Amino acid sequence: MFGLNLIPRDARFYDYFEAAGANLLATARALDDLLGAYSDVPAKLERLKELERTGDTITRDVMRALNRTFITPLDREDITALVRALDDVVDKAWAAAVRLDLYAIQEPTETARRLAHTLVAMAEALTRALPFLRHRGEMQQIIPITEELDRLETEADEHLRAALGQLFANPHTLEDVVLGVKWREIYDFLEGATDMADDAANVLESIVLKHG
Numbered sequence: 037m038f039g040l041n042l043i044p045r046d047a048r049f050y051d052y053f054e055a056a057g058a059n060l061l062a063t064a065r066a067l068d069d070l071l072g073a074y075s076d077v078p079a080k081l082e083r084l085k086e087l088e089r090t091g092d093t094i095t096r097d098v099m100r101a102l103n104r105t106f107i108t109p110l111d112r113e114d115i116t117a118l119v120r121a122l123d124d125v126v127d128k129a130w131a132a133a134v135r136l137d138l139y140a141i142q143e144p145t146e147t148a149r150r151l152a153h154t155l156v157a158m159a160e161a162l163t164r165a166l167p168f169l170r171h172r173g174e175m176q177q178i179i180p181i182t183e184e185l186d187r188l189e190t191e192a193d194e195h196l197r198a199a200l201g202q203l204f205a206n207p208h209t210l211e212d213v214v215l216g217v218k219w220r221e222i223y224d225f226l227e228g229a230t231d232m233a234d235d236a237a238n239v240l241e242s243i244v245l246k247h248g
Contacts, residue, residue, distance in 0.1 A: 047109075052098050053118060056091065056095070057159075060122050060163070061162075061163050063130070066083050067132070068149075072149060080133075092123065098119045114242065118243070125159070125236065128232055129229045132226045139218040141222070147196070148219075148222065151195055154188055155230055155233065158185055158233040159233065161181050161237075165177075165181040165240055178240050178241070179241065188233075192230035
């Protein structure tokens with residue numbers, strides 16, 4: 037779908053953005069499903085691995101398209117920043133999921149589930165925003181969505197702060213401390229995914245200010 041034989045045309049960059057957004061949303065939902073129903077973990081991890089690879093493929097195709105296109109519909113640095121931010125969300129989500137398996141986590145925490153729910157909401161918002169890039173007359177409709185994304189990212193920060201305040205509050209054994217260290221790393225990747233989604237929102241806002 038995103039191979040080297042594409043006919044060069046401006047619209048393909050918007051196609052790429054929306055494909056990356058759809059892949060991000062599928063990733064967020066797959067992670068939410070993994071944490072919400074912690075069963076069939078190997079199969080769910082394999083699905084997330086496939087989505088991470090798809091994100092990498094889309095990003096590579098965008099870079100190749102940029103190298104073959106003399107005039108682009110948006111600034112090259114904005115195209116690069118946006119597609120990389122969208123892919124970074126997927127990478128962070130995949131990294132969190134991998135560590136659930138690597139650290140033999142027996143049951144997700146409520147904080148992990150909340151962060152995954154927030155990530156789904158952010159992914160949904162981004163997929164609503166991306167199609168408005170196609171028409172400059174509609175770009176201003178992106179701004180309220182970026183404000184929503186900023187609010188959601190703040191919500192994720194609050195979830196993380198509350199969890200970290202309790203993580204090492206009353207460790208009883210060395211095992212408790214080790215488990216706390218594991219969850220701290222998983223939380224960092226989950227919250228990092230929401231940070232990257234907010235970065236994508238910032239790129240969108242910058243594009244609107246330039247072209248909207």
